[in-house]
Amino acid sequence: MPELPEVETVKRGLNKLIVGKTITNISFDWPKSFPNSQDDIASFAYGAKVINVRRRAKVLMIDLSTKYTFVIHLKMTGQLVYVGAQKNKNTTKNRFGAGHPNDSLIGQLPDKSTRVITTFNDGSVLYFNDQRKFGWMKFMPTAEVKTLPFFVKVGPEPLEDTFSADLLNKRLLKRPNTTIKAALLDQSVLAGIGNIYADESLFGANIHPASTVKKVPKKHINKLHKEIIDVLNLSIQKGGSTDKNYVNAEGKKGSYITFAKVFRKEGKPCINNCGNIIIKTKVAGRGTHICIQCQKKYV
DNA sequence: CACTTGACCTGTCCGC
DNA sequence: TGCGGACAGGTCAAGT
Structure with a gap:
């Protein structure tokens, strides 16, 4: 959670x-x-x-x-x-x-x-x-x-100033042959990303979660770097995501989930108006939400 | 070694 | 309504 x-x-x-x-x-x-x-x-x-x-x-x-x-x-x-x-x-x-x-x-x-x-x-x-x-x-x-x-x-904190696109690239390349989603979920690569924000940031960067890390062009890693920071900051601003159980220290839910673009949006039209429907599949053993039109698979 | 899968638990939801 | 199975946001150990 x-x-x-x-x-x-x-x-x-x-x-x-x-x-x-x-x-x-x-x-x-x-x-x-x-x-x-x-x-x-x-x-x-x-x-x-x-x-x-x-x-x-x-x-x-x-x-x-x-x-x-x-x-x-x-x-x-x-x-x-x-x-x-x-x-x-x-x-x-x-x-x-x-x-x-x-x-x-x-x-x-x-x-x-x-x-x-x-x-x-x-x-x-x-x-x-x-x-x-x-x-x-x-x-x-x-x-x-x-x-x-x-x-x-454990890897670097994505919201610290020292977290650059180059650093993200370097960290991801610790797992060159795995899927980029598995690499993002690996806490020794980068700290703090889980299933929700992996899906959300990969969608924002137009990268298919099953892409092989070393095949993803650096330009898209740069975009992913920006998306990770934006998605995490927006979620903090909204008090986090409450899908089922999460509450804050006062027992209250977070509202980020209503701003999510792909997570739990399976069957709904892609927010980019590309005409496609968000699908749910499995990548890195985890439920994974994708627009196959907008997210390119690099293998 | 690099990578993937199962186990840890309880609760809920879905199909038969 | 009951029951079995799949699934749920994370991480580690064991397996390939």
Whole structure:
């Protein structure tokens, strides 16, 4: 589920909501979601203050004053939802944002998907929910985070200034013989792109997702570079994509999906008015949305 | 080594 | 309505 724009949105929300708060209790009962021992938590989290919330690729990090960090991956269906003390005392009443009755997927928490409950000194609560249990949290010294295998190999951040078209080209050529979609989804090539934004950016760049990386002309890689940045920025502006489960730190949906040009648009006319219908097929083992008229296949 | 496929889980939707 | 199977936004291990 959450890709870079969704995780970035959660990060920004949490930075507004939990920085400065002190952790008083954490409860959890699914070791694959959160493998740490209660002893670790009690020693280094209870009484600790939240200093900062960071993001790298699709991973969130919550840094504590004890120089310990929660490292969190939401995978497909993870959610981090903050509920203020006042709201938490109520039940489901007033849990839907004023004037937006349908912008939330969250009912009363905790629910059956809740894996970890973090309580703060003011009575507010952060829920880690994850229906499919693919997501995880790890609690470790802040200094050790960068030694995690994922962080050692992960590629550059596409929204940093140093991300140039030449850099994209160089990174993609780490996987010269695979499909360009598989390369974009490979987090060691580039950080943060998932299935939605791979399809959207490849459509914008007129590249068929099954094109072989090394066969795609540099001119089109340049276009892809621009599309990646534009698509990610637009999605962040819209609060990310909510297809099924994703909500931000306040439990609210993102609206990017209504701006998507191909993702989940199978059977609909291509937005370029080329006369073709968007089809859904499978590339790199993933559902893939394409206009075969507008997206050229380089093989 | 490079690349692809299956596994991890639960829930939902679709066809019979 | 019930049931089986396919599928869902991510990543790693195992397989080719």
